[in-house]
Amino acid sequence: MDRRESIKSLLIGAAATSALFTAAGCEADTTPAGGTAAENPFPYEGTRLPNERQRDARFHANAPFFSESEHKTLDRLADIILPADEQGPAASATGVTDFIDFMTLDFPDFQLPLRGGLSWLSRAALQRFGQNDFMVLSEEQQLAIIDTIAYMPQDPVEDPEPEVAFFDLLRRLVTTGYFTSKEGLKDLGYKGNAPNLWDGPPEDVLRKHGITGEEAWLSKCIDHDTRNEMAKWDENGNLLT
Amino acid sequence: MEIKKPTKTYDAVIVGSGAGGGMTAKVLAEQGLSVAIVEAGPYFDPADPVTKTQMRWPYESPRRGAGSHRDFGDFNMAWGGWDIEGEPYTQAEGTDFRWFRSRMLGGRTNHWGRISLRFGPDDFRRKDIDGLGANWPVSYEDLKPYYDKVDKLIGVFGTNEGLPNDPDGFFLPPPKPRLHEWYYIKGARKAGVTVIPSRMSMLTKRISKERGLCFYCGQCGRSCMVYADFSSGSCLIFPAQKAGGQIDLFVNCMARSVETGPDGKAKAVSYVNKADRREYQIKGKVIVLAASACSTARILLNSKEGGLGNSSGLIGRYLHDSTGSSMYGFLPDLMDRKRYNEDGVGGMHVYSPWWGDNKKLDFPRGYHIEVWGGQSMPRYGHGFNQAYVQRALGITPGGYGKKYKEELRRIYGAFVGMSGRGESVAQYDNHCDIDPNKVDEWGIPVLRFHYKWTEHERRQAGHMQDTFEEVLTNMGAKILSSKKTAEQDYGLNKPGQIIHEVGTARMGDDPMESVTNSYGRLHEVPNLFITDAATFPSQADKNPTWTIMALAWRTSDHIISELKKMNL
Numbered sequence: 028m029d030r031r032e033s034i035k036s037l038l039i040g041a042a043a044t045s046a047l048f049t050a051a052g053c054e055a056d057t058t059p060a061g062g063t064a065a066e067n068p069f070p071y072e073g074t075r076l077p078n079e080r081q082r083d084a085r086f087h088a089n090a091p092f093f094s095e096s097e098h099k100t101l102d103r104l105a106d107i108i109l110p111a112d113e114q115g116p117a118a119s120a121t122g123v124t125d126f127i128d129f130m131t132l133d134f135p136d137f138q139l140p141l142r143g144g145l146s147w148l149s150r151a152a153l154q155r156f157g158q159n160d161f162m163v164l165s166e167e168q169q170l171a172i173i174d175t176i177a178y179m180p181q182d183p184v185e186d187p188e189p190e191v192a193f194f195d196l197l198r199r200l201v202t203t204g205y206f207t208s209k210e211g212l213k214d215l216g217y218k219g220n221a222p223n224l225w226d227g228p229p230e231d232v233l234r235k236h237g238i239t240g241e242e243a244w245l246s247k248c249i250d251h252d253t254r255n256e257m258a259k260w261d262e263n264g265n266l267l268t
Numbered sequence: 269m270e271i272k273k274p275t276k277t278y279d280a281v282i283v284g285s286g287a288g289g290g291m292t293a294k295v296l297a298e299q300g301l302s303v304a305i306v307e308a309g310p311y312f313d314p315a316d317p318v319t320k321t322q323m324r325w326p327y328e329s330p331r332r333g334a335g336s337h338r339d340f341g342d343f344n345m346a347w348g349g350w351d352i353e354g355e356p357y358t359q360a361e362g363t364d365f366r367w368f369r370s371r372m373l374g375g376r377t378n379h380w381g382r383i384s385l386r387f388g389p390d391d392f393r394r395k396d397i398d399g400l401g402a403n404w405p406v407s408y409e410d411l412k413p414y415y416d417k418v419d420k421l422i423g424v425f426g427t428n429e430g431l432p433n434d435p436d437g438f439f440l441p442p443p444k445p446r447l448h449e450w451y452y453i454k455g456a457r458k459a460g461v462t463v464i465p466s467r468m469s470m471l472t473k474r475i476s477k478e479r480g481l482c483f484y485c486g487q488c489g490r491s492c493m494v495y496a497d498f499s500s501g502s503c504l505i506f507p508a509q510k511a512g513g514q515i516d517l518f519v520n521c522m523a524r525s526v527e528t529g530p531d532g533k534a535k536a537v538s539y540v541n542k543a544d545r546r547e548y549q550i551k552g553k554v555i556v557l558a559a560s561a562c563s564t565a566r567i568l569l570n571s572k573e574g575g576l577g578n579s580s581g582l583i584g585r586y587l588h589d590s591t592g593s594s595m596y597g598f599l600p601d602l603m604d605r606k607r608y609n610e611d612g613v614g615g616m617h618v619y620s621p622w623w624g625d626n627k628k629l630d631f632p633r634g635y636h637i638e639v640w641g642g643q644s645m646p647r648y649g650h651g652f653n654q655a656y657v658q659r660a661l662g663i664t665p666g667g668y669g670k671k672y673k674e675e676l677r678r679i680y681g682a683f684v685g686m687s688g689r690g691e692s693v694a695q696y697d698n699h700c701d702i703d704p705n706k707v708d709e710w711g712i713p714v715l716r717f718h719y720k721w722t723e724h725e726r727r728q729a730g731h732m733q734d735t736f737e738e739v740l741t742n743m744g745a746k747i748l749s750s751k752k753t754a755e756q757d758y759g760l761n762k763p764g765q766i767i768h769e770v771g772t773a774r775m776g777d778d779p780m781e782s783v784t785n786s787y788g789r790l791h792e793v794p795n796l797f798i799t800d801a802a803t804f805p806s807q808a809d810k811n812p813t814w815t816i817m818a819l820a821w822r823t824s825d826h827i828i829s830e831l832k833k834m835n836l
Contacts, residue, residue: 067323067324067328069317069318069320071324071328071329073318073319074318074319074320074321074324074342074343076347078353079337079338082337083330086330087330107668107669108668108669108672109668109672109673110669110670110673112670112673112674114677115673122327126330126331126332129330129331130331130334133330133331133334133336133337134334134336173668177666177667177668178664178665178666178667179655179665179666180665181659181664181665183655183656183659191666194666195655195666198654198666198668198672199651199652199654202650202651202652202654202676203332203646203648203649203650203651203652204332206646206650206651206676207326207327207332207333207646207647207648207650208327209325209327211646212325212326212327212646214677215646215676215677215680216607216677216680217607217643217645217646217680218607218608218609218643219485219486219609219610219611219643219644219645220323220325220485220487220611220645221485221609222483222484222485223483223484223609223611224483224484225443225444225484225609225610225611225612225613226444227444227445227446228446228447228450228608228610229606229608231606232447232605232606232608233447233450236447236450236451236601238447238450241450241453244445244453244465245444247427247441247442247465248441248442248443248444248465249425249440249441249442249443249444249472249473250441253473254472254473254474254481255473255474255481256473256474257474257475258423258440258473258474258475260420260438264416264428264436264437264438264439265428266439266440266441268473
């Protein structure tokens, strides 16, 4: 049996579910297209229970939480945290502020520190540079302010100042938002969420990490070439196929 | 809306459609009995593309899969959770028990970890060994034929290791370890901790033409659309229906009580149909409760003043969940990893069964260790612990910009964690009863929990923390979750959080010391049976599902045999 069986059918997505029962059997000889699953034609909303759907709809109806000007500032801060580089786009280009806006409705506890932090930025901008809008400052001026709030205490038990806590929360949300976006997943190099036949780490990885002499363990593991043969055992539980 | 009304008397009415209810329905229907299943949640088929969460990307969820509404996150396939709107439970003072319910066909089997462990010979006679709790009225030898049948029917990968209290079985070959699991293997060996391939119910190899094979997406918690993992719907109920079994599903029907006749026999199950909020009764010659340990206790306690079949006073008593404690760290050796798909099966490929000798330790029961980590799919929370990683690496915590972005790439996939899942000692005082002052939205009196861990569990959790620290250190990991102290109960999870609650109607030979006999048959109600984990006198350091199914199969055979003998 070809080990590449079934993979294309699985990539077609949910519409092909009925076909999958045969597909996961042994027909198609197709090549895996790792990591590039087709768009799911069935919307995410269908996976929600009625009360979950209502809750999400309420949030969407109340969005945006942040004003247009706050959104612009958040976009800028997101890009300060995760700027564009050779490997990936700037965070703002991946929808992180919309995600953060949704999360402030989903977790109302985020509202106060994020709003308070944005106001703190205005005050800092006025005090240091005579402008009460962080967005009109030069990049150098913006970073001079951010440098004062960008680092957490060395001791994890110590509580940071509110403006440091604000930036830390924002940094977390931007980081999560970016690396769970389509572009961020690609940047990170996540290869999963795609049908495959797991056969252990690649040889070069095993060598690099000094994983050797484990034949006894490996000999017990699945040989995918036999996976379609119906399992049969002797009376003592020894697998015969 | 059309309301399905029960019209006939069924040979068997089963409450609950999870591991116990599904297995009972399958075995009875295959023997030609007419079966009704009463399930509190809606119909669910993992293959339904509309509700399917498997293979979805984090960005499909507006909260990127956060668990702010659905426990374990948006993609987890449990319709319910620790808190369900309209279906509350209460706590006695000083108790914080967490009760997880999954309201859907198949119940919690749709999302569970598929860790499929047989109890061992010692697990059935713990009182003989340490004087605590109660022995089972059955032995491993009694259950072994049923474990064997469950292995072959459902499919479980693993290896025969000849361990004394972790019996061999009929296994499919396991998947190879992931990279961090190889590190774990080395670290565990060095600490003298046994480590073997996992035993889990995903199909690495074909056992039937009806079910697909694992394609290693690592998402069993979302329930498998090709039926490559075990769930009660895909592996028990649907196949039994396809084979011509008469199984009528009464979904969205919340059982309230068991009705008895003047002869003391069970006659019917009363339930509320959630669609029209009206009360119905469904008649059965045999009634089987498989609603989950606490729901089964609740139904019995609500069936009659003082509880149905409760002369022993033990319904609701001896409630116990597995212990849990965890630690995780960061492996500098795994920085800058080569990227490849290592989703694997949903969960660990290697684990540690209990290796210790409790006679030499200051706590009576053991635990197993589960391992996690690697290049898993990012979801809500990804990167949240970066400050801890930075501190461990001697970098000033925080920061921003290209340097920070690069750090995040470099550490991806370098985390590893360990969780202990241990056996607690069943206590008479740990129990659930009916709160006299509260009902749920269906008008059914709710459960009130009374639960306190003892020194047995705390000391065991302390041993877990010591072991995790040693193994993680052996692996070269920097520990990120600080070691939990005695003041923190060694990180012991709240009772109920491990979702292995058992014991509320324990089995035994003495009717004053138990609620059912070894077949789950109530001592006082001859045609009323229990096939969920309510009957477990003790927990074992193993997940309960495999034993639930072995017992349910044995009980179902017994029901058939008793029906033939006209004893029911």
